[in-house]
Amino acid sequence: MNAPLSPLSRSRQALHALQRRAVLIWLLFLLACAGAIARAHFSADLSAFLPSAPTAGQRVLVDQLRDGVVSRLILVGVEGGDTATRAQISRQIAATLRADPQFAAVHNGEAVNDARDQQFVYAHRYALSPAVTPQRFTADGLHAALGDSLDLLSSSAGLMAKDLLPHDPTGEVAALVGQLDGAAQPATRDGVWASRDGARAVLVAQTAAAGSDTDAQAHAIDAIQRAFDAATHALPQASGYHIEMSGPGVFAVQTRDAIRHDVERISALSLVLIVALLLALYRSPRTLVLGLLPVLSGVAAGIAAVSLAFGTVHGITLGFGTTLIGEAVDYSIYLFVQSAQAHAQAPAGARNEDTLRAWVAAYWPTIRLGVLTSVCGFASMLFSGFPGLVQLGAFSIAGLVTAALVTRFVLPRLQGGPVAMRDVTRLASWLARAAQAAPRLRWALAALALAAVAVLALHRDGLWSHELSSLSPVPAASQALDARLRADVGAPDVRYLVEIPAASEQAALEGAEKIGAQLQPLVDRGVLAGFESPARYLPSAATQRARMASLPDAATLAARMREALADQPIALKPDAFAPFLADVAAARTAAPITRADLRGTSMALAVDALLTRRADGGWNAMLALRAPDGATQADTSSLDAAPIRAAVTNAQVPGALFVDMKTEADRLYANYVREDLRLSLAGFAAIAVLLAIALRSAKRAARALAPLIAAVLVVAAGFALAGVPLTILHLVGMLLIVAVGSNYALFFCKHDEVSSQASHASHAIAPGTLVSLLVANLATVAGFGLLALSHVPLLETFGLTVGPGAMLALAFAAILAPQTARAAPVPAVVPAVVPAVNTREEKRA
Numbered sequence: 001m002n003a004p005l006s007p008l009s010r011s012r013q014a015l016h017a018l019q020r021r022a023v024l025i026w027l028l029f030l031l032a033c034a035g036a037i038a039r040a041h042f043s044a045d046l047s048a049f050l051p052s053a054p055t056a057g058q059r060v061l062v063d064q065l066r067d068g069v070v071s072r073l074i075l076v077g078v079e080g081g082d083t084a085t086r087a088q089i090s091r092q093i094a095a096t097l098r099a100d101p102q103f104a105a106v107h108n109g110e111a112v113n114d115a116r117d118q119q120f121v122y123a124h125r126y127a128l129s130p131a132v133t134p135q136r137f138t139a140d141g142l143h144a145a146l147g148d149s150l151d152l153l154s155s156s157a158g159l160m161a162k163d164l165l166p167h168d169p170t171g172e173v174a175a176l177v178g179q180l181d182g183a184a185q186p187a188t189r190d191g192v193w194a195s196r197d198g199a200r201a202v203l204v205a206q207t208a209a210a211g212s213d214t215d216a217q218a219h220a221i222d223a224i225q226r227a228f229d230a231a232t233h234a235l236p237q238a239s240g241y242h243i244e245m246s247g248p249g250v251f252a253v254q255t256r257d258a259i260r261h262d263v264e265r266i267s268a269l270s271l272v273l274i275v276a277l278l279l280a281l282y283r284s285p286r287t288l289v290l291g292l293l294p295v296l297s298g299v300a301a302g303i304a305a306v307s308l309a310f311g312t313v314h315g316i317t318l319g320f321g322t323t324l325i326g327e328a329v330d331y332s333i334y335l336f337v338q339s340a341q342a343h344a345q346a347p348a349g350a351r352n353e354d355t356l357r358a359w360v361a362a363y364w365p366t367i368r369l370g371v372l373t374s375v376c377g378f379a380s381m382l383f384s385g386f387p388g389l390v391q392l393g394a395f396s397i398a399g400l401v402t403a404a405l406v407t408r409f410v411l412p413r414l415q416g417g418p419v420a421m422r423d424v425t426r427l428a429s430w431l432a433r434a435a436q437a438a439p440r441l442r443w444a445l446a447a448l449a450l451a452a453v454a455v456l457a458l459h460r461d462g463l464w465s466h467e468l469s470s471l472s473p474v475p476a477a478s479q480a481l482d483a484r485l486r487a488d489v490g491a492p493d494v495r496y497l498v499e500i501p502a503a504s505e506q507a508a509l510e511g512a513e514k515i516g517a518q519l520q521p522l523v524d525r526g527v528l529a530g531f532e533s534p535a536r537y538l539p540s541a542a543t544q545r546a547r548m549a550s551l552p553d554a555a556t557l558a559a560r561m562r563e564a565l566a567d568q569p570i571a572l573k574p575d576a577f578a579p580f581l582a583d584v585a586a587a588r589t590a591a592p593i594t595r596a597d598l599r600g601t602s603m604a605l606a607v608d609a610l611l612t613r614r615a616d617g618g619w620n621a622m623l624a625l626r627a628p629d630g631a632t633q634a635d636t637s638s639l640d641a642a643p644i645r646a647a648v649t650n651a652q653v654p655g656a657l658f659v660d661m662k663t664e665a666d667r668l669y670a671n672y673v674r675e676d677l678r679l680s681l682a683g684f685a686a687i688a689v690l691l692a693i694a695l696r697s698a699k700r701a702a703r704a705l706a707p708l709i710a711a712v713l714v715v716a717a718g719f720a721l722a723g724v725p726l727t728i729l730h731l732v733g734m735l736l737i738v739a740v741g742s743n744y745a746l747f748f749c750k751h752d753e754v755s756s757q758a759s760h761a762s763h764a765i766a767p768g769t770l771v772s773l774l775v776a777n778l779a780t781v782a783g784f785g786l787l788a789l790s791h792v793p794l795l796e797t798f799g800l801t802v803g804p805g806a807m808l809a810l811a812f813a814a815i816l817a818p819q820t821a822r823a824a825p826v827p828a829v830v831p832a833v834v835p836a837v838n839t840r841e842e843k844r845a
Contacts, residue, residue: 022409029402030297033304040307042315071211071248072104072609075485076203076224077195080241086201087190089241092231093224097205102220105605108203109186109193118177120601122164125172126587127539132547136170137557142564145170150568167579169561186489195488200244202488206605207249214256217249246482254478255792259315262790267318269789273782274329281775282336284420291332293414294406298328298399305398306391316794317391327374327740327783328403330776331367335407337772338363340421356412363769364408369694370743371404373687377739380683381732385675389732427774428767435770438814445815449710452717464673465725495662496625496639498531498648501618501655505595508611508621509540511653515623518647527643529626534611537603544592551588554581669728676728680735687738695749700818704745707812708738715805729794733801740780740802741809744773748817765817777810 076093078086090108097106126132135141149171153162164173186193186202193202205224209216228243235241278288306313339359378400381393456463498515502508512535522528535543552560558581562574595611598604610622627639641660648658691701712734719726747769785803787795 020413023413026297026406026410030300033300036304036307037300040303041312042318072207072209074205074207074217074220074224074245074247074249075482075489076205077244077485077488078201078203078228078241079199079244081235081237083189083194083198085235085241086194087192089228089231089235090192090201090203093227094203096227096230097224100223102208102216102223103205104208104608105206105602106203107193107205107602107605108201109188110191116601117603118173120598120603121176122168122173124590124593124597125168125176126551126584127544127547127590127593128176128537129172129547131170131172131175132550134550137550137552137560139560139563142170142560143566143568146564146568149174166576167583169577169580193489195484200488202485204489206608211248211252214249214252218253218256221245221250221253244481244485246478246485251478251482256315258791262792262795263315263318266786266790266795270783270786273786274779277775277778277782278329278333281333281422281424282420283422287336287415287419287421290411290415290419291329291336293411294332294403295328297406298403301402302395302399306395309394310387310391314388314391316388316792317395327780328400329779329783330743331371331404331407332411333776333779334363334367334772335359335411336415336419336421337424337775338766338768340419340768360408366746367404367407367743369690370746371400372690372694373742373746374400374739376686376690377683377735379686380679380735383679383682386672389676424768424771428771431770431774432767435765435814435817438811439817441815445710445812449713452710452713455717455720456713459720463720463726465727495660496627496644497659497661498623498625498644499657499659500621500623500653501614502621503618505611505613505619506540506542508619509535509538510542511651511656512611512621512623513540513543514651514653515648515656518651519623519625519644522643522647526628527640529628531626532606532610532624534607534621536606538593538595538598538607538611541592548588548590551584553588554585557581557584672728673731676731680731683735684738687742691742691746700749703816703818704742704749705738707745707816708741708809710812710816711741711805711808712737714808715801718804719800727793727797729797730801733798734805736784736798736802737805737809740784740806741813744777744810745813747773748813773810777806780806 078089078093080086081089091110094106094108094110097103121128136145146169149165149169152171152174153165168174187196187198188194189198189201194200195202205220207217207220209220211217224245225243228241232238232241275288275292278291279285282288282291303313303318306317339355375397378393378396381389382397384390384393498519500508500511500515502511512533516531516533516535519528519531523530539547551557558574561577561581565572565574595604595607598607610624612620612622614620625639625644639660641658645658648656688701688705691704692698695701695704715734715737716726716730719730748765781803784806785799787799788803790796790799
């Protein structure tokens with residue numbers, strides 16, 4: 001019969017069985033993650049960082065950012081060569097794009113647009129003109145209107161008025177054309193639009209797709225570029241011409257490309273640096289690969305979790321996830337360095353399983369607590385009202401927990417035995433001496449922290465940015481180009497809007513007409529410079545029917561026209577106005593204008609921008625208000641909102657809302673700051689409570705938090721001294737300093753407890769642990785710090801905040817370490833710890 005197994009042997013067999021099952025579960029988990037990632041949809045739409053539950057005003061702002069008045073417009077500038085050639089290129093580009101179904105309209109000032117507009121206005125003048133009332137077509141009304149038209153004959157527009165007079169004696173066409181031309185018009189050179197200085201030809205293209213459809217906007221941009229290339233291909237010195245584009249869609253595509261480029265570049269560079277760092281520590285490529293397995297598992301878990309939870313993985317989430325390379329690799333560094341040092345110092349004949357069990361007993365509780373503190377920090381993001389921040393939190397939690405579990409349960413099985421490690425005795429000895437000397441700097445650290453507090457107090461007024469534009473991913477050069485092109489084409493920078501929600505298109509138009517009637521007196525008094533309404537170009541069916549009902553029948557109109565001709569300054573015969581009588585008779589029975597009738601005119605562009613269908617099937621009409629001359633975007637008092645709100649209220653249109661876009665943007669940013677501050681404080685409080693419970697001492701918890709708070713204060717003061725206003729992104733980054741830095745502080749605060757339980761002779765942190773902390777810190781800095789190279793503000797801010805903060809957290813943790821956690825000389829520490837821990841483990845078994 002076989003001898004019964006000892007309790008220790010049974011414990012080892014159970015451990016082997018557990019590790020085998022853990023490896024199998026891990027492999028199945030990776031397969032599941034791969035399946036989720038294969039079906040994942042990746043996006044770079046920054047609307048993920050807009051609120052998921054906005055206020056009424058913020059909802060208008062969000063809708064306008066996604067698919068608003070100007071979101072579908074692409075502004076195009078053609079530079080180089082002479083004026084005539086630029087005009088030729090403009091016409092060729094416009095002709096190509098007008099034949100492309102990706103574009104709803106293309107405008108460059110060519111007569112083709114003017115001709116279509118004039119023809120449409122002429123054919124539908126009685127349905128479009130607000131002057132068409134029963135009074136206008138009385139004998140007195142006709143007499144006054146005809147007198148105005150005769151006066152027009154002596155003006156610069158006299159030739160057109162003379163040709164139109166037999167058809168339009170009431171002057172409806174001239175009045176409507178005047179309204180259409182009332183807005184700022186671009187300059188014209190050789191029959192096409194040009195910049196004010198004539199240095200470039202300009203075009204405006206409206207895409208058929210929504211401005212938030214980044215893929216469609218990218219295809220439209222490519223189509224414009226191809227049209228330009230075709231127009232300049234055969235020209236001599238074609239390279240001397242170039243095209244510039246701007247607009248929300250262009251910005252969205254540029255931002256998406258920047259995110260993709262930065263994520264790929266920073267991830268690759270971060271991986272290269274960390275691999276180089278680990279190769280300098282490990283002597284084996286196998287050890288390197290094993291060390292990266294938790295990282296790769298964490299990234300896969302993070303992507304899969306976000307994909308399953310949200311359906312879409314944002315590019316910024318992936319960029320932020322590259323930080324996992326720096327933090328998640330810490331766990332394998334702790335395992336390999338600390339267990340290798342313990343194995344080297346273990347008694348002869350000690351089994352590898354015993355060394356690993358000793359590492360688990362001595363160090364895993366500290367690592368586990370560090371993981372939990374990081375989870376607490378990231379968990380605060382899960383309660384954000386902004387889907388993008390929720391994604392970041394979910395990605396990080398899933399990734400870190402997975403990396404830690406793989407390190408604990410999978411790597412010990414895969415590594416098989418002691419890993420190949422370079423001799424770090426000299427480095428360990430230097431770190432031990434540095435750790436022993438570090439507490440001498442406590443007074444210097446206290447002075448530095450007080451100085452940081454003083455700097456923050458002195459800069460408190462300008463410490464925080466109050467502008468949403470501080471989060472803009474659009475480079476300054478692109479913003480300057482956009483401003484130039486907008487000035488060239490006279491595009492308004494929409495700030496003031498009235499939104500009218502309605503159940504149907506006709507109800508939205510009727511609401512726009514009611515509010516327009518209330519706003520017009522404000523225009524007459526100069527409170528408003530004017531406003532754009534979709535009902536101006538597409539009156540509601542009810543209004544059109546009322547105007548048609550104002551037109552008298554042929555016999556009545558003929559009689560009234562004879563009376564109106566009396567006492568005119570020019571003798572006119574009634575027979576000369578036979579075309580007028582025929583046109584009125586035709587208009588009385590004509591069908592109302594529909595949206596489809598506007599196709600091919602510049603009015604379609606305005607209606608498409610101001611009258612939109614919502615995702616829920618309802619409709620929104622927008623009235624874009626123009627502030628009085630001299631008002632600027634920065635001047636928050638440029639428009640008196642009180643009479644406008646009163647006018648909107650008096651119109652009695654359900655749900656109508658006046659919105660100051662700049663005010664709502666600032667309010668949105670303020671909500672960002674308040675929510676982020678609240679969540680950051682909640683995350684910090686959760687970390688503090690967790691540490692107090694785990695360390696069983698409020699004093700120890702305070703010791704662990706002190707270096708992290710000092711690091712946050714110094715980093716914030718650095719930004720203040722550099723003149724960089726803090727944003728919500730800096731606030732999140734500071735919370736991450738606490739979450740990441742707690743891993744280092746815990747080793748200093750916790751080790752004295754473990755050591756005292758193991759042996760009275762070992763009240764010092766092992767030099768091998770110091771080596772692992774240094775390498776882990778360098779890896780974390782490589783992961784987070786490289787984000788500072790990004791052109792995307794969110795990623796760049798995290799890099800500039802967390803990278804230096806992580807380094808300071810480690811240094812301050814060493815300076816503020818408890819007396820019992822200071823490092824002892826290298827030869828004295830490990831032999832005293834490992835046998836004692838092994839003995840304890842054997843007793844447990």
